[in-house]
Each structure stands twice: as structure tokens, then as C-alpha cells.
Amino acid sequence: MDIGGANTKAAWLDGATLRTVSRPFEIWRDRAALAAVLREVADDVCAGAPRAVAITMTAELSDAFRTKREGVTFVLDAAEQALGDRPLSVLTTEGELVSVEQARARPWDVAAANWVATARAVAEVQPDALLVDVGSTTADVIPIADGRVAATGRNDLERLLAGELVYTGALRTNLAAIAPRVPVRGDWCPVASEYFAISADVHLVLGHLTTEAYDCPTPDGRPATVAFARERIARLVCSDVDQLEAGEIDAIAAFLHGEQLRQLEEAARRVHGALPPQAPVVAVGAGAFLARPVADRLGRALADAPARWGATGGEVAPAAALAALLAARLC
Amino acid sequence: MDIGGANTKAAWLDGATLRTVSRPFEIWRDRAALAAVLREVADDVCAGAPRAVAITMTAELSDAFRTKREGVTFVLDAAEQALGDRPLSVLTTEGELVSVEQARARPWDVAAANWVATARAVAEVQPDALLVDVGSTTADVIPIADGRVAATGRNDLERLLAGELVYTGALRTNLAAIAPRVPVRGDWCPVASEYFAISADVHLVLGHLTTEAYDCPTPDGRPATVAFARERIARLVCSDVDQLEAGEIDAIAAFLHGEQLRQLEEAARRVHGALPPQAPVVAVGAGAFLARPVADRLGRALADAPARWGATGGEVAPAAALAALLAARLC
Numbered sequence: 001m002d003i004g005g006a007n008t009k010a011a012w013l014d015g016a017t018l019r020t021v022s023r024p025f026e027i028w029r030d031r032a033a034l035a036a037v038l039r040e041v042a043d044d045v046c047a048g049a050p051r052a053v054a055i056t057m058t059a060e061l062s063d064a065f066r067t068k069r070e071g072v073t074f075v076l077d078a079a080e081q082a083l084g085d086r087p088l089s090v091l092t093t094e095g096e097l098v099s100v101e102q103a104r105a106r107p108w109d110v111a112a113a114n115w116v117a118t119a120r121a122v123a124e125v126q127p128d129a130l131l132v133d134v135g136s137t138t139a140d141v142i143p144i145a146d147g148r149v150a151a152t153g154r155n156d157l158e159r160l161l162a163g164e165l166v167y168t169g170a171l172r173t174n175l176a177a178i179a180p181r182v183p184v185r186g187d188w189c190p191v192a193s194e195y196f197a198i199s200a201d202v203h204l205v206l207g208h209l210t211t212e213a214y215d216c217p218t219p220d221g222r223p224a225t226v227a228f229a230r231e232r233i234a235r236l237v238c239s240d241v242d243q244l245e246a247g248e249i250d251a252i253a254a255f256l257h258g259e260q261l262r263q264l265e266e267a268a269r270r271v272h273g274a275l276p277p278q279a280p281v282v283a284v285g286a287g288a289f290l291a292r293p294v295a296d297r298l299g300r301a302l303a304d305a306p307a308r309w310g311a312t313g314g315e316v317a318p319a320a321a322l323a324a325l326l327a328a329r330l331c
Numbered sequence: 332m333d334i335g336g337a338n339t340k341a342a343w344l345d346g347a348t349l350r351t352v353s354r355p356f357e358i359w360r361d362r363a364a365l366a367a368v369l370r371e372v373a374d375d376v377c378a379g380a381p382r383a384v385a386i387t388m389t390a391e392l393s394d395a396f397r398t399k400r401e402g403v404t405f406v407l408d409a410a411e412q413a414l415g416d417r418p419l420s421v422l423t424t425e426g427e428l429v430s431v432e433q434a435r436a437r438p439w440d441v442a443a444a445n446w447v448a449t450a451r452a453v454a455e456v457q458p459d460a461l462l463v464d465v466g467s468t469t470a471d472v473i474p475i476a477d478g479r480v481a482a483t484g485r486n487d488l489e490r491l492l493a494g495e496l497v498y499t500g501a502l503r504t505n506l507a508a509i510a511p512r513v514p515v516r517g518d519w520c521p522v523a524s525e526y527f528a529i530s531a532d533v534h535l536v537l538g539h540l541t542t543e544a545y546d547c548p549t550p551d552g553r554p555a556t557v558a559f560a561r562e563r564i565a566r567l568v569c570s571d572v573d574q575l576e577a578g579e580i581d582a583i584a585a586f587l588h589g590e591q592l593r594q595l596e597e598a599a600r601r602v603h604g605a606l607p608p609q610a611p612v613v614a615v616g617a618g619a620f621l622a623r624p625v626a627d628r629l630g631r632a633l634a635d636a637p638a639r640w641g642a643t644g645g646e647v648a649p650a651a652a653l654a655a656l657l658a659a660r661l662c
Contacts, residue, residue, distance in 0.1 A: 063527060063551035066562055067571040112569075137524075156569030160520050165569070167523045176508040177524030189491050192498045193508030194468075195526065196394060220394035231397055238443075238487030238496070240398040 001038065001055045002114045002319040003075055005062040008037055010045040011319035013327050020316040021045040024215065028064040031074065038082035053083045054326040056091040056114040056318060061156065072107035076100055091322060093154040095120055097329060112156045114318035115140040118284065119149040121321030125306055128279035130272045132264065132294050133317065134287030136171035136216060140164065141267045143275055163270035168260050170287025171216050173199040175236050179259045182237065182252045189237045195219050197232035202253040204229045208289050260290055265297045272298055286315045332369065332386045333445050333650040334406055336393040339368055341376040342650035344658050351647040352376040355546065359395040369413035384414045385657040387422040387445040387649060392487065403438035407431055422653060424485040426451055428660060443487045445649035446471040449615065450480040452652030456637055459610035461603045463595065463625050464648065465618030467502035467547060471495065472598045474606055494601035499591050501618025502547045504530040506567050510590045513568065513583045520568045526550050528563035533584040535560045539620050591621055596628045603629055617646045
């Protein structure tokens, strides 16, 4: 199970059979419900009684918790309460599976470790690669060399500094945090620093996402359709659909898409230097459509996610990879 | 009355006596309550039965409304319901006071007009000046020449494009929208594009604001103290107070303060060109501490807000100025 701040993902592995589930759950709204949610998601995904369960998390960064230590402890408590009747282990940023007791003793080593699971799974099929996993909110840009995860950062701060964690995503990114100004009628317009529109609005308008794939709340609570998304994007420049035409709004969307690609390219250029030229970019995640163009920009081949992660396109990749890690240890 | 998206401000003028009130009311949470709030605020501020009432608004930009037209109409309806038993007029962006019927017919001319009231009041005491009014969320940078408001933009979009509206404020600005990266341990760290911390946290930590002046909700719902503000700022780089020392967090705050000043200076440089060299900067608003340094940077004298706006420091300046405009018309 991969316990995030906005979604809880689970993968059940039974021999060669993989089942995955993703459930929206915003931990800052009602953290007390976490144990119940974990139990429900586990019941949902498991086709039988599991021999063992492994967890990883990013939920500890939520401001439901004052510190990561508090967040990790809370998530471990909820996991034990919900899943503790089975052998339970926790992934570290070094890729080990440790007991809950060990995890409690070193909370910083199990915080935000889910990218390690994905990277290790990719390393098994692509011993030299640049993993670009674009999720709803963040992207992981991880070098894989000689079959090993070659990232230099371990915790979130180190990873931001290294370019290995990029805080831009396919759905939940506030447009005001993507660019300080956007083009409007041949001029640069500074943006309103409100929470008016998100990257899902951009990608819905540009046809990169369907309404069904826009599976987070809209900022204004109105539907996830192109027409409403245009209304939200117009607000970014304190405007509306009476004042701006559809084409003018779509031009803002196209610019912001370009800025997201630029940010990912910039991070990837910092990270990929030591990889051999033939190492491909492996594009993963709900925002794989943002990850794929990075290959072309770096002059690298493109490889898609391991096929066994299935149609969910990698949103559940860390959970699926973690299930495989756990199964390998049990064998 | 100055009806904003997050606060409703009112000023009562009786001869030379001015009373002002500001009430937090976030219109996107419960827009149906607006009429009741207006009635309460009016009862609160008025020491007797007013001869007339004038309103201005910025609430129409809230995403409680699909368009400005819808927002203006909604606010006019609520104002008529709450205050319609007295002669009621509405400020336009040209500085006229028009009837509610006229306002309904030209909603774009009464949307976001409150800066005109402040600018006209300043023009009466400073015929040549650069008004820099920094509020909780936005700043107005308005040239005043020969006793007239010399702004080139009228609506929000035009004003953003002209540098006359700057979307940065002393309290509510999301830090992720102020700068894409901040200094951490001698390096540049990209920021998390979440809603983890706001400009009020920066100015509380730096001693520019007291806990009492932090009169908006905190992003994490915890108290407005320096210690909790540091926790919020640390999250901006996916970190916490276990990982970053107070001095490291305060250095991030100091950088973001500098970025806000830079944005205001940049806008002011675009706007002040045609003003005579002796024209002062008039610093107004809850964020006057951000407006004052602009004078020095432009090599201009500094003049404070007209004294009669009182200790509220200009947050209620548009309401007070509007009351004076209305009174002058009644005389």
C-alpha cells in the first residue's frame, strides 16, 4: 500500500496476478479516518488473505502533521491498527523492507520512500534509464545506472535540491505556482496568486486528459468539463469567459503546459548527465504525457512503463512495485 | 461599504466623525449569507440612520461566481436586500456614483472599482503622487497627476497588464506563488506548489506583523504564532522544524519578503514614469510596511495615508474614501 496525502493506492499480487486500487482520501480533511480507509482499500484489492503486507507513504508531509516524525508515527499507527493482523513491513529510502518497530525508530528513513519502489522495479527491466514518473502533484526524475537506483537525494528536501523531485503534476498543481506571468493579447500578464485553477484544467482544455481522468476536486467545485475549466483558467488573470475568448484562454493553457515541460526538462538535464547515451527515458504515471516529451528533448529513446502495471498508467506504480519487492522477499 | 471576497469593510461618516468596521467573510464559503452580513456590518458601523449608502466591490472575482457579471448582479441583489431602504449608489471605475439600476446595466464598470475611491481621496491631499496600497492579498499602484487619477487600466485584467494591480499582499499570498525557488543551505531549492504557508507567516516571523494583525485563517489551521509560522514555512521546501533550524527558515522568509518588495518595485517603476520627481509615494493598507520601501527604491519622498483613515492603517481606506465621496455629493 502506498499511503499518500490525497490518494491511497494498493496493489495485490498473487502469483502473476496483479490487482490495483486507488482511493481518493485527503488526509488533512479527516486524519482520524485513515485506519478505516486502509482497511477498506485492503479489503477492496485483496482477492484472498495476503501472506504479508508492505507499506510506503508520502502522507507524512501533509500539514495534518506538525513534523514528518509525527506524520510517520501516525501513519504507522493507522497501518498497524488496520493491517496489523498480518506480517507488516515498511519501505525505506534505501529500498529495504523493515519492521514497524524499526520504522518507528527511524521515521525519516521511511518518509516519502515510495519512489524507491518504482525505481527498483524499473531497474529490473531497464538497467540503465532515466525514470520520469509524473503524478497528480509531483514528478520523480530518477537516474538508474547498472541496474541500481543512482539517485543522490534521499529525503524530499535533498531530492528537490537535486532535481530528482519536481513539484509539478498532471492534476493538482495550482496554475499560479507554475508561472508568474502568462501571455495575454500579445503582452505578459502577471497571474492572480489565488487557488483558481489547476493543471488538470490545462490538460483537460488541451485534450491531454478526459473528464474521467480529472479525478481530483475542481477548485471552484464545478464540473470537470472543458467549458468550466476555461472559466477557471480565465480567473488566473482576473478575467472571465465574457472578457476572454476560448482561443485566448487556450493560449494561456498551452503556455502553462510548455512551462511544465520546461521544468521537467530542466530537472532531467541536471539528473541524466552520468547515464550512458543509450539509456532511455521511462515515462510513468498519471502524467506520463508530460514525461514522454522529455525523452525527445534530451535526445534519448523512450520506454514506457513495465506493461504489468496495467491500464492505470502508473499511478499505482509504487504500490505495484512494492508488492513485487515484498513477494520476492517471501519467495 | 467595500464588499470584498474575504472581508467586508464599512465606513460611517457623520460630519467629521469617521467610524470603520472590517468583518472577515469569505464569500465562496457561503454566498447566501452575504445580505445578512451586509446588514450586520451596517448596523455595527452606523451610529445613526444614514442619509445614503454607497457600495463598491471586489467580491465578484471570487469563484463563487462563474463570471464577473454574475458576481456583480449577486452583490447588487444582496446590497439592495440588506440596504435598499436607503438611497443606494454604486461606484464605477471612472469614479462616478450611479444607481443600482445603472450598475446592473453595466456590471463591468462597477466590478473591482474600490481602488478608485482610495485614489481619489489621496488625490485631494496629494495632487501628484504614486499611491501604493498593499492589502492582504493584492496591491494597487496608482499614479495621481494634477489632482486626477492617472491610471491607464480600468478593469482587473488591464490593471494587471499595466502593473497597476499586483497580486501580492501582506497576509494571504501563497508563498508558492511568490517565488519558484528559495535559498536553502547555499543552494536554490524549488518550492512545493501546495498551500502550505502564506505571506502572513513570513511577516510574522520577520516581526512585520503581530499575531493580532494575522487576521486570516492559517493554512494548517494552527495558531498564528512565530513557532507555528516557521513550521508552515519549512513545509514550503518539503521540510520541517526537525530538519531545518529557525535561522534557516527565517532566511527563506527574508528572501520571500525581498521578492515581494522586488515585485512592488518592478510594478512601481512601470507606473511612475510620467510623475514629477517631487511626487511622493503614499503608502497605504494593511501591508503599508511593504509599500514604504518602494519610495526609497524609486528615490521618492514618502507620505503616509491621510490621517483621518485612522489606526486601521488603510485596510478600510476604500470604504472611508467612498463615504467621503458620497458625503461630498450630498452636500
